[in-house]
Amino acid sequence: MTKSKFQLPNIFSSFLLLILWLCLASIPTTAQQGKWVKIDSSYGTAFRSITCLDDEHCIVCGDSAIQGLSFARRTTDGGKSWTTLLYDTLSLIPLPQGDEVFQFHQAAYPTLSTIFIIGDSGLVFRTKNSGQSWDSVRLPIENSPGKNGTIVMHDSIHGYVVAGSKIFRTVDGGNNWQPVVVPDSVKGFSIGAVIPISSDTIFFLMNKGLPVVAKMFLRTYDGGKTWDAHSSPELKQITTGAIDFPDAQYGFAAGYERTGKADNALDLHTKTTDGGKTWTPLQKLWRDPALGLFDISFLDRRNGIATGGQGKIVRTTDGGETWVQQQTPLDTHSIVNINSLAFPSLNTAYVSGWQFLLRWYPEQSDVSTEIDASTLAAEPLSVGIVNNQPVISATMKSPGAVRFEVVTVMGEKILEEQIGFVDAGVLHHPLSSRLPAGKYFVQLFVDQNLLGSTGFTVVR
Template sequence: MRFVMKIILLLIISFLLTEPLNSQTVWEKVNPFMGQFARFQDVRCFDNLNCIGIVENTDTCCDRIVKTTDGGKTWFTHYHEKIYTDDTGMPIFPNPMYMNSIDYLSEDHIYISRSRGKLFKSTDGGITFDTIQVVESIEGKNPSGLYSLDMYDSLVGGAISNSHLYITDDGWKTSKNLSIEAEFIPDDYQIIAHSFIYSGKNQITVYFRVSKEISKNNYHVLYKGLITSINSGETWYLRDILKDFNARSVQITSLFFLDSKIGWASGQVIYDTDNGGRLTHGLVYKTYDSGITWDLIHVDETEPTFGLWDIAFYDELNGIVVGKYGKLLRTTDGGYTWFRDAFLDNYSQNMRVVQKIAFAGENPILSTFSDGLWRGTYTPSSVNESAETVNGLSLYPNPASEYITITKPSEGFEPSEGSEIKIFNTLGECVLKESIHPMTPSHRMNVESLPRGVYYLRIGNRTQMFVKM
């Protein structure tokens, strides 16, 4: 009998995990025509209506900033970069002043990282821009470009250039090269910063590697992964992702924090195959403590297998991660399970070599290398779907850390439906249970002992999913 009940529960769980497939996102192409090969570099939104994107050189003009004020339904050109020419008057390609990453903090404040160590800053919503030289030239050589720009607010932020992290606390009036020093980094090794993000005013997470050159173009990599400080760089916490895999290469490609505590990282791991080829899988890590610890919560092996390259979340449960060649996955449980949310023909896949994702409110905005801008619309039940709509049970908070409160429906719930609460893991194993009075309208339950993950709470024949942090 126990075996039969376990099978039934697994079927229920399977249904709950696959149910979102019935509410696929509807995608609509929304960008104005800017040439066949418009290469969108980045899109960022500061609320549910206002977003801006940057577009690399196209076959019709030059780099530009595009903007929407209606949640991505319509877009217009907000700023045109000039065409740079050489001494003969011929356009220089690639653009020596290209734009690559953007931060849109408010209606007034826009920051854009550029090549040759420069930064665009606007305090009037993009009507005018100041150009700031963050990195100076050395011995007459042009400095490297700025990338991985992230601003916590209009004053505190940073960007990376030539593997160094530059930070500011006065809106880029001044900046400094942040020296990352920790006892676990040997003196003869060099730390290389690849990307970073602010999760709080004093909280920084950096994707990095620690290595040293042992012969010409031959490096020994000691650590590779995520390093976090919650006190402006005074102390650091290391998460070495190399130890998670016996692989040729592992890489973090994107960092996203929903608030000062909860964040995700996407990436890829590359294996050598027996026939001399390579196999790539996607990765998703998650933190609940500002980046002090990171858990590997998902390894993606679905086609096309080119890793996962950008990740964003609307709330604690609903998010999207994108890969190369049109791969787009969606989660409704905080990143523990993912399902395919876009199916493309071969031509469309090939046009989407690179993709980036952002949210304008609950609407995802997808920017692509050569397939323009796309806006997603969920069916009404697929975002923030309340438990009561599904089965009459209300469960909060979700995600939960210590306690959950279960509220039964005021009508339609019979005492015969159950006087016991059971919690199951995704393997169908009962990991916690408590008795309740059949007529009790609500019940508070301690779940602090449960490991982090996805669980299913059952009363009678009613089941509700929740996430334990």
């Protein structure tokens, strides 16, 4: 779950500053205009999952019935071209007990050079040189329900693999994976979703029964040494993977409620502002095609996308208060369910499914992923690279006393800079390059009033 960046020259091998999201505290926002474009429609291909490092670098995992292959492919140009990273021949007939075929299910893509891909029965592949060579390890999850597993990496060092009720954690970049013991209160539950917030803070949505009869929200703030668990009636109807947290406090979830007529279902929305302890009453909406929502992704506390049955895509720019249904190049009355969603930045998004990959483009067709001094002033507050230096940029509509604060996703202030009185116009201010790797918010205050906030990630 892990989200968006910009094109990086080689000089940033020791310090990479990647923009994750934009969140304006007091400046009104409107829904971004743009369109969904089909970037792949290979016949007989199931695109099972898509994971993006940034707007242009993404990995899809899937199967080709025509070629008889399971594959993991990468694009470095936003879907214009693809290169196969891993593949294995699929058997079209049942195999004897003990034989196996490697199907590739999901990727984790924490840096340009580091990639993890999980396959059948706990087989985890890793490259540290952008796919030139691979190693692998098999985790003991063969007999777990949901044996294919899920892999998420907070960064290139810290990550989790989950399958069924089993959790494995790495703190050394995948060299070793240690089992994590969950509390007795969730014994009998399986893991439906995993959301990494920081290297030690991770949230889980747990399911019980098949069909699901109960759900539990599980949290750890110390890498699994201690836990707390919360149940909520709102979560019982949430789809297994349709939950996301842009930070440690705000979370969003989606699901469906059957109407009793054919396969029709209402779309469900709920959110939390206290880290999952409590959730708002379910918002129930009828949207055609009426098959509910299955996935959700939020960049920040305002901007999110949810996907559902028969190609449904909805988007919010106000923290889920309102949702706008998106037009797509899909026949939404055919069986075109969306398997996976990636939302790396406000400038793009991807969805995958049976015989299609879609990319969302903003209305301006000439949007560039290069960040330079001229583009920094395009938003009221942003973080980018100017002359090889990470820089905060803001458009000052009126003069005032300016200061910046940098806080972690847990809300801890780790840096404050008093800039002083600044005239109206465009402000550029260098940001300390000594921040440790991690996710942060930078907040802009003018005359003690919070003007805006933007998120970014430091990767070393």
